[in-house]
Amino acid sequence: MKLKWTMLLLFGMVTSYFTQAQDITNNKFGKGLVNIVAKDSSYSLKFAARFQSLYTGSWDFPNNDNLENGEGNFLIRRSRLKFEGFAYSPKLEYKIELGLSNRDIGGASAFTNNAPRYILDAVLKWNFYENFVLWAGQTKLPGNRERVISSANMQTVDRSLVNSKFNVDRDMGMQLHHHFNLGNNVIVKEAFAFSQGEGRNVTSGNLGGYQYTGRIEVLPFGDFDDYTGADLKREQTPKLGVGVSYDHNSNAVKTRSNGGSYMTTDTGFFETDINTFFVDGIFKYQGFSAMAEYAKRTADNAVAVNSDGTPTGRVVEVGDGFNMQAGYVFKNNYEVVGRYTQVSLDESITGQGVENQYTLGLSKYIVGHKLKVQTDVSWNDYENNLDNSLAYRLQIDIHF
Incomplete structure (x- = not known):
């Protein structure tokens, strides 16, 4: 009996301590879990967390006939921790x-030390001079x-087949x-990257050559x-962004430039120059948005x-692809979006032909992109055979 009362007393003390010790913050949801600025302004730190919970159902239609091989599964599609701020000076920013x-x-x-690739x-x-900013480390090209x-700011459940290929x-x-700036409104953005050419988290050597990526974008x-999906701000005047990128990977050793599988041979690795070209555009106006991309890879x-x-x-995986999508955000923050994607790989080389995908999606933005529910249905049509497929997805996204 004494033990029972002792345990109840300890439980009450611990509960009371944590109740009184809780931190009441002025931060708002979606603005980061922690926001710190040093008293002497020598550094800042913003910490945020997010995850996406996804359900996918898929069905095959062999010979364009009866349904076969229907299946479904749940998945934590992404789960991320993000840290960003400045160090020493506001001109020196960082992101982890x-x-x-x-x-x-x-x-x-073996090239990532057989370890999980935690670092994105x-x-x-x-920002070393006027509008020039030098980046160093690992990040998106x-x-x-x-x-x-960002995968947190998409207007669909996930990116298109053109992006994945x-x-x-x-x-x-x-x-x-x-x-x-050119005049009062026109903005021109340029970027150039010099990178290892084998993707993220490689720890041992540089098997091939280096990778060179350039991009120019005009906002007239x-x-x-222009780097978020959906027109949640309901732009009051038409807005447009058009960009072109070119990537050259010298002596690449992977099937998708710096991604895909290593091309191993009986004597080591197969090396070849791989070039990838992109042209894209995005338009937003009063809740309507449209985005289109074209990609081409040669070797x-x-x-x-x-x-x-x-x-x-x-x-x-040489070939080209085209993606276009458009959506409209209603005043109740529901958005309807449609997407058409075509991927055309060189069938004589890859054994794959033309794939068409038609997608219809619906999103509910509860707190913008920080808390949303998205769902879509896609029909995949393979032109070199009659084996088509249908997929349904439902995803909840939360971003503190």
């Missing part, structure tokens, strides 16, 4: 983003717009960013949120071969 979900940390290999971003940004838009993703190296009607030698000339089975 860690991925915790299986999709984020997968892909371990670890980059310093130094200045490639296609859809990839640079052709994007140049993250890498380690240095970048130079700059912007200038002034600045706006000097697309088929990896052994020393005797026999194919290894690994090939560069």
Whole structure:
């Protein structure tokens, strides 16, 4: 009996302590869990967390006939921790983003020390002169717009097939960013990156050559949120952003430039120059938004071969793709979005032909992109055969 009362007393004391010790903050939801600025203004820190909980159902229609192989699954699509702020001076900013979900940390290999790939971003940004900013570390390359838009700010459940097949993703190296104005409204943004060329978290060596990425973007009607999906701000005047990117990966050793699988041979690694070209645009006006992208990948030698000339089975995924999507945000913050995507890989090399995807989506923005529910349904049509498929997705996204 005495033990019972002792345990109840201890429980009450602990509960009372934590109740009184809780921190009441003035921060608002979506503005970060922690916001700190040093008293002497020598540094700042903003810490935020987010995750996406996803359900996917898919059904195959072999020979364009009866339903077969229907299945569904739940997934934590992304789970991230993000730290950002400045150090020493507001002109020296930093960003650290860690991925915790299986999709984020997968892909371990001998070249990542067989370790989970937790680090997404670890980059310093130094505004060393006027509008020039030098980046150093690991982060996204200045490639296609859809990839640079954060996965927290998309107007669909996930990015398109064009992005998954052709994007140049993250890498380690240095970048130079700059912007200038032409007249009163026109803004021009430029970026150049010099990187290792094998993707993120590689720890041992540089197997091929280096990667060079350049991008230029023009905003003819002034600045706006051109790297977020949906027109949640309901721009009162038309806004447009048009960009072009070019990426050259010298002596690349992976099937998708700095992504995909390593092209191993009987004597080591197959190397070839891979070039990727992007052109994209985004438009926003009074709740309506539209975005389009075109991507094309070429390679000097697309088929990896052994020393005797026999194919290894690994090939560069050469071809092109096009994606366009448009949506409208109603005053109740529901958005309807439609998307059409076509990916056309060189069938004679990759064994894959043309894939068309038609997507219809619905989003409810509860607190903008910080708390939202998104769902969509997609029909995949493969032109080189009759095997089509249907997919349904439902995702909840929360971002503190």
